[in-house]
Amino acid sequence: MRVVDETQHDVARLMDADRDFGPVRSGDLHKDFFAWLHHLARRVPLLRRRVVLSEEAQGHRAQYPAIDELRRALQTGQNVGPWLSERTLLHPADHRADLMFNDWQILHFHLGNIYASPTTVERTGPILCAHVTAEEATFLDVQPHRQWARLELLEILLRTNPAIMARYEARGCAGERLTDEQYLALRQGGGNALIQLDGRAFMPAMGRMSSQHAVRIVLYADNFWLAAESLKHGFENDQIEEPFRRLIYSQIGLPVRLGAHYDPTGLSIIDKNRMGLQLHKMKPIE
Numbered sequence: 001m002r003v004v005d006e007t008q009h010d011v012a013r014l015m016d017a018d019r020d021f022g023p024v025r026s027g028d029l030h031k032d033f034f035a036w037l038h039h040l041a042r043r044v045p046l047l048r049r050r051v052v053l054s055e056e057a058q059g060h061r062a063q064y065p066a067i068d069e070l071r072r073a074l075q076t077g078q079n080v081g082p083w084l085s086e087r088t089l090l091h092p093a094d095h096r097a098d099l100m101f102n103d104w105q106i107l108h109f110h111l112g113n114i115y116a117s118p119t120t121v122e123r124t125g126p127i128l129c130a131h132v133t134a135e136e137a138t139f140l141d142v143q144p145h146r147q148w149a150r151l152e153l154l155e156i157l158l159r160t161n162p163a164i165m166a167r168y169e170a171r172g173c174a175g176e177r178l179t180d181e182q183y184l185a186l187r188q189g190g191g192n193a194l195i196q197l198d199g200r201a202f203m204p205a206m207g208r209m210s211s212q213h214a215v216r217i218v219l220y221a222d223n224f225w226l227a228a229e230s231l232k233h234g235f236e237n238d239q240i241e242e243p244f245r246r247l248i249y250s251q252i253g254l255p256v257r258l259g260a261h262y263d264p265t266g267l268s269i270i271d272k273n274r275m276g277l278q279l280h281k282m283k284p285i286e
Contacts (some may be wrong), residue, residue: 001235001248002255005241007228007269021092030221037217038095039152041285044090045264048077050136057128057139064142066111066121067128074137077264082121083109083140089120093161098189100148102214105205105286106131106140106157107160131164134284138164149184152197154204158197166201170194175201220285227280228269232258247277 008029015021020043025032051071053061061067066083073080081089085108091097094235101107106130112122125145131138138161140153158165175196178186186193192207206215234235234240235256248271249255257273269280 001238001241001252003232003235004255004257005228005232006272007225007258007260009047014260014262020089025093030225032093033221034213034218035093035095037221037285038097038102038214039088039092040212041155041217042098042101043084044074044080044107044132045134045284045286046077046079047134047264047284049074049132049134051075052136052138052161054138054140054156056141056156060128060142064111064126064128066109066113067139070109070128070130070280071139074132080109082115082119083111085110086120086123099208099212102165102208102217103187103192103205104131104154105133105214105216106153108145111142129153132286133164134286135165136161147180149180149187151178151180151183151197151209154202155197157204158202165197165202165204168204168206170201170203173201217285220282222267224267224282227282228258228260231269231279244279245279 011033012029013023015032018036021039027060051074053071057067070080070083085098088097095102098107106129108127110121110127111124114122116122126142127145128142129140131140138157140156140160143150154165173194175194177196178193183193187208188282189208190210190212191206192203193205194201208214209218251274254273255273259270259272261268261270264284266282266284268278268282271277271279
């Protein structure tokens with residue numbers, strides 16, 4: 001079966017079509033792809049999420065009504081961009097724009113009650129820190145701005161949503177007991193550490209590469225390109241599994257035209273010659 005591979009072209013087109021990502025590119029498609037995936041994850045794809053509030057977050061609801069606004073927005077799959085970090089808005093192509101998110105998958109939200117612009121709420125000193133995945137958001141605590149390595153947030157996450165932290169437990173290992181300042185210095189230097197919490201060792205969200213890219217997002221990108229290459233090889237060598245075999249060979253004279261599609265549920269690899277037939281579906285970006 002003849003294959004026309006347009007996945008790289010389509011990825012470039014998807015990045016160009018993202019108005020929030022901006023027109024500036026490095027010229028290296030794979031480097032830009034990493035940056036774009038970080039941008040998409042930081043902007044919180046529009047998906048319905050379960051929202052869990054810690055005792056600490058519950059205690060701040062009366063003082064900060066924006067907490068309940070954010071909860072409703074996340075539960076209904078609405079845009080939470082107005083409350084997000086201004087740095088991620090101003091530097092969308094910088095994968096280092098939010099290292100706490102890269103490292104721990106924890107975002108921070110401003111808690112202003114009025115809009116400073118059509119797209120942002122008023123910036124506030126206190127911020128809400130929340131661990132956000134594609135399925136759920138765990139509101140952790142309200143803290144002063146610029147406390148980007150507060151290890152107590154991980155203790156709150158372990159206590160409030162232990163199933164999340166269980167994914168990242170290194171069983172049989174001894175973690176390190178570090179101060180917030182020591183951990184921040186480690187992060188800024190590009191290092192990772194297994195963190196000791198409640199006598200157990202964790203590396204939340206799988207940590208960062210030495211380049212400061214989030215490991216989980218680098219793996220997502222690698223898996224996408226590997227899937228595209230695997231599909232191409234399979235079609236070219238007649239290694240087509242059901243249910244695609246019947247669909248593909250019903251139009252035997254038409255080449256497979258591999259392309260990329262994105263929506264909030266994740267990236268897909270499609271056959272553009274067969275009405276966007278979905279050949280491979282990635283999970284949501286987080």
